[in-house]
Amino acid sequence: MNEQRGSTAGESSRAEEPLGDLARRLVAADTDDWTPEGMRAVAAELGWAWGGAADAPVLATGRAAGDARLRPVGEYEKRYVGGESYVEIAVPVAVPAPDATAQAAAFRAAKEELTKALGVPSVMGSHGDMGPFYDSQPLWGAPFLRWRGQADTLELRAGKAGPELVLQPTDPAENWFWRQGVGEEHSISGFFGSNRDTANVGLGFPGGWKARSWETVTRSLGDFLGALPAETAALGIRIGMPLYGRNGQSAPLLFEVACGERLSIGCFAPDDVDLAALGWGTVAEHPHTASVFSDDDPVWRVDGGGPGEPKGHALAEMLVATARAAGASEPTDLIVGGEACYVDGYDVTYYGLGLPTG
Incomplete structure (x- = not known):
């Protein structure tokens, strides 16, 4: 009230x-x-x-x-x-x-x-x-x-x-x-x-910045994920953000961040990465993710929770550790998929992440 x-x-x-x-x-x-x-x-x-x-x-x-x-x-x-x-x-x-x-x-x-x-x-x-x-x-x-x-x-x-x-x-x-x-x-x-x-004729857009260390990525990603469910709920939008991980030869899909009323993150890291040890779970452990991902694709995922619930820093640490285990050697190897830049009729730039978009 x-x-x-x-x-x-x-x-x-x-x-x-x-x-x-x-x-x-x-x-x-x-x-x-x-x-x-x-x-x-x-x-x-x-x-x-x-x-x-x-x-x-x-x-x-x-x-x-x-x-x-x-x-x-x-x-x-x-x-x-x-x-x-x-x-x-x-x-x-x-x-x-x-x-x-x-x-x-x-x-x-x-x-x-x-x-x-x-x-x-x-x-x-x-x-x-x-x-x-x-x-x-x-x-x-x-x-x-x-x-x-x-x-x-x-x-x-x-x-x-x-x-x-x-x-x-x-x-x-x-x-x-x-x-x-x-x-x-x-x-x-x-x-x-x-x-x-x-009304947006003449609207200017500033240049962005790029993270220079994994510590910076952890902070920026943690801030973003921690507030995301509350912000998407407030704005009435849904963000679907693929994150690709460059591993030296290619840049396959590594994570899928999906957030509307709740935050769900799926992981597509190679089989030789011990995802359970890094903190990832399955649909049995994170049943809320069943409404976002199918039961078996991706196998590994996490439920971040609704407004005010995500542990942003801990989630960011898990994603950074996973990206590095999957072969990403520097922050520019973690890439925001261009699909994330179109949200409910808006062209979106994720300035606060400090990650490249591709």
């Missing part, structure tokens, strides 16, 4: 308006290039009272989930703006229980309501462990959806207490993301997907 909280200041007949109606009003707001005057006009138009400190303004919405926050341009934002004084208005949508299942369900419910109001989001993905302007992200997962506009973009984001509806000027957030593509390990985390909506 959601907690009920928030200021009563600024309450109006619109205080508990449907989320879709609020989203339409935010999209239609005239932000006047995100000037102080523009933001005060937006607050007045929305019927929200301006308060808080100068460096952390709060807009009293009267909504049960809490008041909105304005983010002024500060030290971490100023390199990416072009005259804006603020880079976002964040409106809490719900305050579910802190566990991954509840958080993912609240995000998914908000997504469904917003999609009915605004249509299919043009961008989706996960911020990973580093959000816009270097913000830290929730441990359970960091999914986001965007309805991209030329001047302003609306984002549904996993906030620290629950999902948030965020209106932001388009250029600063995209400029920040694009400029993280410096090639250093972990410079970008998460994954990013865009569809063929005309």
